[in-house]
Amino acid sequence: MATTENSPANTLPGRTVDRYARRKVINYIFIALTSVATAIAITALVMILYSLVAKGFSGLNLTVFTVDTPAGGEDLGSGGLRNAIVGSLLMCAMGMVLALAIGIMAGTWLAEYGDGNKLATAVRFLNDVLLSAPSILIGLFAYELFVVPFHGGSAIAGAIALAIVTTPVVTRTTEDILRLQSNQLREAGVALGAGKGLVIRSIIWRASRTGLVTGGLLGFARMSGETAPLLFTTAGNQFFSMNVTQPIASLPYTIANFALSADDNWRRLAWVASLLIAIAVLSANIIGRQLARGSQHK
């Protein structure tokens, strides 16, 4: 190879220009290809959002929020999603409380107590696996644990399934955020005579407040769109219910049921529900990431 590079034929002006032109052309093609790849992704996003907005907003009206899900075969435009919206909010609230409590504590343990600890390495690894584990399996697990013994789905079982999906997200972000805090903060606290736990609670947690909120928001974004864990655990409910031990309706469950039917009114509501979920998830995502970005630039 080296000999051909140095051979006189290659140093002729014509050949050099030739090769340079070829490299330039390849480079332009490469830039074009990467631009096309990006354009494809953006096109997909625009098309999905367009369908959502077009089909979701056209079916949206006030009764969506004030009336419960209709029976099949009713007139187009009748019925709403009140029971599903309330059910989703209720389960997300319960799930978030659980996920935040366990996630923040576990993340704190990993970041503050887990250094050089083999058990912590194992927990961190398993948490990462749980983070990406198929959510349908978490639904099966919650079914075996909380539905079979009580002979039927309930809002509690659904909330716990959602919490299992979300906790790894909160744990992960909590650990990352706490590790960003400088050791000088910890040392300063200890120098004042505070114990390690007090330092964590009143200095480190307070300093990482924004980050913890971000973790919570990202967890909420993940949780509110999850459908698979709710399929077997909540059993669905056509009526309004706030009873946590009884079957309950939810937006994702309603979509899964209504979308595959032939009923036009149900399909309309499935699109409306998709739009509502997408708005909730995407705004939680955007707010969370903006907060994270803001705190990094400080």
Place this chain on the structure above:
Amino acid sequence: MADAALTQASEGPQRIDDSPGASATGVKDAIFHGLCFTAAMVLMATLLGLLISLAVGGWPAFSHFGLQFFTSSEWNPSGTEDHPEFYGAAGPIVGTLITALVAMVIALPLAIGIAVFLVEFCPKSIERWVAIAVELLAGIPSIVYGMWGLFVLAPWFEEHVMTPLRLIAADHPGSFADHLMTGASSGSNIFTASIILAIMVLPFIATVFRELLLSVPSHVREASYGMGCTPFEVVSSIMLPYIRKSAVGAAMLGLGRALGETMAVTFIIGNSHAFPKGVFDSGSTIASTIANEFAEATGDLHTSALIALGLVLFVITFVVLAAARLLLGQEKH
């Protein structure tokens, strides 16, 4: 003198103030440490419990059908006297692997393209918007992708891709189009499910790739530019080889997601348990089978077979995800 001081200290309380002081703080801290530790253990117990419950629930099906559970593609929940119920999961298992692999074949080049575009070529003014778009794509919930796939992508694919292909195949028997259309059903098929999966995993892989490309030390990049390399040469012969190992990890992370994705695939794959005959045939994945049948499972054996499928999925994704984490190292997401 020193001895006297020590004995004095150990004999009685010599504290000057009456605040709860160190010992009370110590107890609180110990409780706090205990709570944190318990939370971490709850997390670990959840994953172990998941594994155990799947193994226990699936055991009847494994022991009843043995190896046939993996090799047979006969899935017959409605048993009769002379034709007892039978569960062979070859169809869903193969469906899971095929959809995930096709999705990766589509998503990987696009993800590399997006990451390289963002790091090397993107004008500063639009970089932020592209990054936000990719984040939004990652944020859209699975079931919304399912709605879009079912009502927009599948009908479009049926009308604009499969119908022309069908005409060509009818005119030229034995041609490539004819082979492609073997066993073709409707627009809801394995291939469209793979397209949806590809769009879903794309932003995750692209984001990790971008972080990896940014982690290449700038002196390495600048040195190769200084040698007179074109941007293409810098990317293809310096930067991509530099991040090779982690990039494989990122791809496997995407693969793990594609394998377990449920709702979008359930909406669009067509849900047939037979062994898929072609890439345009309707099929099923493990996750879609569980999602479709579990709530209406008739007998104990049916339930057990579905949980056994869940265990198979868990083992496959666990291996893939564990490999991904090891390749990526602990720091990366």
